[in-house]
Amino acid sequence: MRSLASICVVIFALIVVWYLSAFVLNTPWAMDKAKRAGIEISSKELILDTWSQEKPKLPAPHQVGLEIWKTTVEKKITSKRSLIFHSWITLSSTLVGFLIGTSLGILLAIGIVHNNAMNMSIMPWAIASQTIPILAIAPMIIVVLNSIGVQGLLPKAIISSYLCFFPVVVGMVKGLRSPDKIDKDLMHTYNATNFQKFWKLRLPTSMPFLFASLKVGISASLVGAIVGELPTGAVRGLGARLLAGSYYGQTIQIWSALIMAAMLAAVLVGILALLQRFTLNRMGMT
C-alpha cells in the first residue's frame, strides 16, 4: 500500500516536472513569436502558449495524450496515420523475430549443454558477442537484403531474432545446467537416458531462467524491430514514425510514437510475466 502511494507521488512529480520543463523549453519560441507579432503577452498567455504550440521543443503531456487518442481511436485502423496500424507492423516483426530467435537460441543451448566441443568453442563467442553493438549494423542488413529483393517483415524480424538470440542462449545454458548434482545422480540411478534426463530434469529446472531471458529477449526484439525500420526510408512502423517526425520537426508525433512503443514493450513484458507466474505456479516452483 505504501509503495503504491509513493509510486503515485513519483509519477505525479514526474508529470509536474514535465509540464515545467515544457514551459522552460518552449518559452523562447513563444517570446520570439510575440516579439515578431509586436505584442506583449501576459505571463498567463505565455504559459498557455508554451503548452499548446504546434511544433514545441517538448510537447506537454496532454498534447501527446491527445495525439495518441486522435491517432488510435479516431482514425481507422487501416489508415496510414493510425498509430495502431504502425504499432501492428512493428509488433508483427517483433513477434516473428522473437519466435525465430528464441527457438534457435533454445536449440543451440541444448546443443551446448550436451556437446562439450560445442560448449568450449561457441560459449566464449556467445558471451563476447553480447558486447558487440550489433544494433549498429542493423541498417546494413536491412539495405543489403532490400537490394536483393527481400523486403517488408523478414529483414526486421532477422534483426529482432539476432538481438534476442544470445540472451536466450546464455540464459538457457545456465538454466539447463542448474539441476543439482544430487538430482542428476538420482536420474543416473534410475538409469534414465540422456533424453529422459533432459525432458524430466533439465528442462523443468530451466524454466525460471528461460522466462527471465525471454523477458530480456522480447524487449531487445522490439528495439531491433524499431531500429530496423529506420533505414528503409521511413515507410511503416513505429521506427518510421520516429524518423519521419524527426525529419519534419513533428515533436508531438515523435513523442506519441515513443509512448506507444513504451506501452507495447510494457504489455509484451507483462504478458510474459503473467505466463511465467502461471507456469511456475503450475509446476509448483514459486
Add this chain to the structure above:
Amino acid sequence: MTLILGALIFWVSAWILNARLADSALAETRFVKLLVPLIFGLTIIGVWELLVRGLSVPLVILPPPSLVIETASQNLEILWKDLVQTFIKGAFRGYVIGCMSAIFVGILLERFEFLRLGLMPVASFMAALPIVGTAPILVMWFGFGWQSKAAVVVVMVFFPMLINTVAGLRESSQIQNDLMTTYAASNWQAFIKLRLPAAMPFIFNGLKISTTLALIGAIVAEFFGSPTVGMGFRISTSVGRLA
C-alpha cells in the same frame, strides 16, 4: 567448386580438431580453453572467405573478410577520426556522466526509503523500454554534435546502472547490518565499510552492461543526424552508396 569443397573440408577438420581437444585430458588447461574458441573463430572467417569466393557472392551482399581488412587498413585515417568522434567524444563522455549520476542517484535512493519505493518500479519499467527511441528528440535538442550523442548515451545507461546500484546497495544482509550497529558505526561508516563494498559486484556488472548500450546509443543517435564524421554516419552513408 574446389573452394566450396575446401570450405567444407576446412570446417569438418577444424571441428574434429576442436572435438578432440575438448574431450582430451588437456581440456581443462588455460591454453586449450583459449585455443578452442580461437580455432572456432578462425574457422568461421575461413569458411566465410572460401564460400564467398567459391559461390562468387556479389560484393554488396557479403564481402570476403580479406577485403574488409584491406579496406580498413587503407582508410585508417578516416576510421580513426570516426572512432574519436563516436567513441571518445560521444559514447565515452555520455558513459561517464550517465554512470556517475546513476550511482549518485542510487546512493540517494538507498538513503530515502520513500523515494526508493516510488522510483524503483518506474526505473525498472523504464529500463525495459526502447530508450533508443529518444534519440531523435535528443538530437533535436542538443544539435548534431557530440553533445546529443552523449545525451542519448546518458539516458540509455542511466536506468540499468541505477537498478544495479540499488540492488547492490541492498545486498548486505540483516546480520551484517546488525553487526555494524553493535560496533556503533555511524551511517556513513556503515555505508563506506559495508554497503558500498557489498555493492561492488553489482556496480561492475552494471558498468559492463552499460558499455554496449553506450556504443549502441552513440551509433544509433548518429543515424538521426551528425557532423560528417562518426561511425554511425559512416555506416549510414556507406549503406546509402551500397559500398
